Amino acid sequence: MSIILDHVSHVYEQGTAMEYAALKDISLVLPDGQFIGLIGHTGSGKSTLVQHLNGLLAPTGGNIYYNGADIHEKDYNKKELRSKVGLVFQYPEHQLFEIDVFSDVCFGPKNLGLDKKETELRAYAALKQVGLGDEYFYQSPFDLSGGQKRRVAIAGVLAMKPEVLILDEPTAGLDPKGRDEILDQIARLREETGITVILVSHSMEDVAKYVDRIIVMNRGQAIFDDVPREVFRHYKELEAIGLAAPQVTYIVRELRERGLPVDTDITTIEEAKRAILKAVGDREAGK
Numbered sequence: 001m002s003i004i005l006d007h008v009s010h011v012y013e014q015g016t017a018m019e020y021a022a023l024k025d026i027s028l029v030l031p032d033g034q035f036i037g038l039i040g041h042t043g044s045g046k047s048t049l050v051q052h053l054n055g056l057l058a059p060t061g062g063n064i065y066y067n068g069a070d071i072h073e074k075d076y077n078k079k080e081l082r083s084k085v086g087l088v089f090q091y092p093e094h095q096l097f098e099i100d101v102f103s104d105v106c107f108g109p110k111n112l113g114l115d116k117k118e119t120e121l122r123a124y125a126a127l128k129q130v131g132l133g134d135e136y137f138y139q140s141p142f143d144l145s146g147g148q149k150r151r152v153a154i155a156g157v158l159a160m161k162p163e164v165l166i167l168d169e170p171t172a173g174l175d176p177k178g179r180d181e182i183l184d185q186i187a188r189l190r191e192e193t194g195i196t197v198i199l200v201s202h203s204m205e206d207v208a209k210y211v212d213r214i215i216v217m218n219r220g221q222a223i224f225d226d227v228p229r230e231v232f233r234h235y236k237e238l239e240a241i242g243l244a245a246p247q248v249t250y251i252v253r254e255l256r257e258r259g260l261p262v263d264t265d266i267t268t269i270e271e272a273k274r275a276i277l278k279a280v281g282d283r284e285a286g287k
Contacts, residue, residue: 002067003030003053003085003164009061010048010220022048024220025062030198032163035190037207037228038200040217041242046200047090049217050166053198054085083112086157088150090169090200095153096141101127104141104152108160119159126159127152131185147178154182158189164196165189171206179203183210204246208232208267216243229265248272 010023022045030036030053040046051057052064055071055078064071071081089095098104105123114122127137130151136144141152150170157165167186171179183199187210190197201207207214207228214231216224218241224231232238235245244250245267252266252275260283262275 002032004028004065005030005052005062006065007062008052008059008064010052010057011060014060022220023052023059026220026222027062028215028222028225030164030196032196033190033194034213035187035197035211036199037211037214038198038217039202039204039207039214039243044217044241045220046217047168048220050087050168050198050200053164053166054082054087056087083108083160084162085164085166086160086162087166088153088157088168088170090172093142093149095156096149099140100138101132101141101144101152102137105155105159108156112160122159122161123155126155129158129185129189130155131181145178147174147182150174150182151185154186162195164198166198166200168200169202170199171201171203179206186210204232204244205248205268208246208248209269228267232267233265252276 005026005028008023008026009021012018012020012022026049038046038050048057052059058072066081066085069076071078096104098107102123105126106119109119109122132148132151132155136148141149144152154167154170165186170182174182183206186197189195199207199211211228214224214226214228215222216231216238224234232245232249235249238244248269249264249267252262252272253264255262255276256264260276260279262272262279266272266275
């Protein structure tokens with residue numbers, strides 16, 4: 001099944017002098033199992049959009065369906081929805097509050113009414129899924145590094161066994177090593193479980209490397225929605241709204257202009273490496 005947004009709009013402070021349209025007539029289908037990148041400059045509507053997916057915000061126009069049901073119908077179970085569509089906020093300290101890491105991760109499944117054994121088994125499995133060692137389980141989450149806090153926040157959502165995992169800027173403020181570790185863990189989790197992942201990010205390199213599909217937001221509208229290669233062909237339009245293609249895309253375009261026959265639609269370093277080595281090898285072989 002899938003999440004469907006049907007002509008969804010959202011207006012903040014409606015009817016006041018501060019009225020602001022954050023989403024404007026958005027229609028999207030988010031099918032099971034995709035790894036989706038959601039990009040856009042600050043204020044483009046990304047965070048507002050993802051907070052609609054598990055009912056934290058209600059649209060001022062349009063409808064949202066999860067597995068065929070309108071999530072804003074009167075008798076719809078929002079608590080169950082939020083166990084299935086998990087959202088990890090940009091700042092993990094907003095989701096951490098228990099005395100130690102293990103208790104924090106236990107909170108979600110315990111709140112679902114699961115017994116102590118099942119709750120603890122889920123918490124343990126989730127912490128292992130995000131690569132956090134046993135030595136951290138009984139530390140205060142507030143004594144952890146930024147990257148470790150992110151892992152705990154993600155584990156807290158994974159312990160509820162969601163079908164959809166939404167990550168709002170999960171690598172903000174992390175160094176490159178910490179960023180890669182977290183995203184590699186998420187990519188492996190998605191491959192192993194088939195979970196749908198929605199990654200909100202400012203990093204073009206991250207979305208190019210990991211996602212199957214990119215949705216570009218601008219002024220409350222989805223202006224591009226395609227595979228990374230197709231989206232980044234519009235790098236001039238992206239630049240006009242404060243975004244860009246990955247740096248490697250500009251490098252291969254420059255190499256092409258200088259006579260090296262490489263594909264200009266390359267979006268990742270690995271693709272560029274293979275293409276450059278092949279082009280240089282062909283040149284040396286006289287092809």
